[in-house]
Amino acid sequence: MPATWLTRELDISVPIVGAPMGGRAGGRLAGEVTRAGGIGLIGAARYNSAEWIDGEVRLAREIGGGPLGFGLMTWSLAEDDSLLTAVLAHRPQVVVLSFGDPAPYVDRVHEAGALVLSQINTIDDLRVVEAAGVDAVVAQGHEAGGHTGRIGTLPLVQEVLESTSLPVLAAGGIASGRGLAAVLAAGAEGAFVGTALLASPETVGPEYARTRLVEAASADTVYTDVFDKARHQPWPARWGGRALRNSFTDEWHGRDADEDTLARAYTADDPDIGVVYAGEAAGLVRAERPAGEIVREMAVQAEALLGRFR
Ligand SMILES: Cc1cc2nc3c(=O)[nH]c(=O)nc-3n(C[C@H](O)[C@H](O)[C@H](O)COP(=O)(O)O)c2cc1C
Incomplete structure (x- = not known):
């Protein structure tokens, strides 16, 4: 795989970030993504406790052994930032602060030794997170699973790449080596992969x-x-x-x-009523497959495609 800002900063071999997914991405999933050469992130939802974080980190480190990260919903930290304290206690390599202005928290994350990434949905968001001092931005498109904005991944990634000197990653709809190759060829430093991993046995949830x-x-x-x-x-x-x-x-x-x-x-127990957050890449997920296998296959396919024109 070609080296990028992301692989160099984290000393990983595959420019894939296992996306933070509250309620679905715990330590097992994160650990398997890291073990496959990427970096797995634990999605910390508002309702998660510090004890839950501790347990998931143990799992992730037992499996993955490499770098680890977390994703937090920035808007929720204004009412209670104890989850940020809990994740920083584990000295992660990456903290993703998305959906809101990360400025009040960036220094704390840097002092704990982690990179700050922010998922953004517009050029106005880009200016906010640049001013806050984040290390990299993640252009998250409308086709992404979970909470997201209204601009499609491809136009947003191009516009963000044209508009900033920060490293840029892409999120939304990237679920095969084809998608990974496309955003790397465009100039992105890596991809957040969420939906593609959601049928893996290592996910949390029903x-x-x-x-x-x-x-x-x-x-x-x-x-x-x-x-x-x-x-x-x-x-x-x-x-x-x-x-x-x-x-x-x-x-x-x-x-x-x-x-x-x-x-x-609403009732969460009923499969016809309970929420299943997932993106438009759903059509590419055809079986329950181990997360590590998916990450490795994406890397191999992307590398082959990127070599086509050499
Ligand atoms: C089930 C689910 C939960 C998510 N939860 C979070 C979250 O807690 N924090 C966050 O920053 N992004 C969250 N996201 C968005 C992902 O981090 C990422 O942007 C998205 O999965 C990428 O698009 P894709 O699903 O098409 O791969 C979630 C996505 C999904 C599918």
Whole structure:
């Protein structure tokens, strides 16, 4: 694989970041991505405790043994930054602060010895995180799984690459060596990979989340806020979440229903109602496969494709 800013900074062999995914990416997934040559990130959700973080870090380090990182939702740190304290105690190599202005937290992360990356969705976001002093930006496109913005990955990556001197990574819809080769050839330093890993046995979460993803096609996702409202998650209105459509979104997406109505109609235990966040790369996920195998295969395919014109 060609060396990039990311592989050099972290001394890794594959420019793939196992995306932080709250509720789905714990220590096992992160450890397997790191063991395969990338860097795995643990997604810390608002409801996770410091004890949960400690346990997941133990798992990740037992499996991966290499660099480790975390992703946090920046907007939620304003109400409670104890999760940041908890992750920094583990001396990670990377902390991803996304969805909000990271300025109040960047110095603390740097003092703990970690790089700060931020996922961004617009050029205005780029200016905010540049001013905050982050080390690299991740252009996250509309087709990404989970919470994201409204501009597609390809136009956003190109625009961000043209607009900053910071290292740029790409996120959203990258689920094979073809996608990885495309963003590296464009000038990105690496890729965040989320959806492609979500049917792996190493993910956290209900079995139906893996099964439904394998069954889903690329057209089966919806960008919506109904799951946030139903679960009383106070996400700022500008970020919707991309999830697999199901009976719940068929009934409630686009309707003017209040949080209590949605909460009464929602149950996480029912596979036709519970949320499965996933991106448009869902169509590329055709089986439950180990995460390490996916990362290694992406690297081999990307390398072959990047060599085509030499
Ligand atoms: C289930 C799920 C949960 C996510 N949770 C987070 C999160 O907690 N923090 C974050 O910064 N990004 C989160 N994301 C976004 C990912 O970090 C990443 O941008 C995305 O998965 C990349 O697009 P892809 O899914 O098409 O690979 C989540 C994505 C998914 C699919």
